[in-house]
Amino acid sequence: MKSFLWLVVGVAVGFVVAHKVNQTPRGRALFSDIDRKAREFGAAVSDGYRQREAELRDALDDAAETISDLSN
Secondary structure (H helix, E strand, C coil): CHHHHHHHHHHHHHHHHHHHHHHHHHHHHHHHHHHHHHHHHHHHHHHHHHHHHHHHHHHHHHHHHHHHHHHH
């Protein structure tokens, strides 16, 4: 329970510090840069997932076709 309390205190302090930093022009620039990079990373992960999913679907279609050809 003591560890959980420290976790909650740490998160609260982090939010307060982030809020104070965000009130400065340099802080807003910092957070906008972090936000942009996080969005780019998320988009890259999403694109990679879609590409891999398409590859796996193609492989499954090829396997199904091969099995169908062998059973005829």
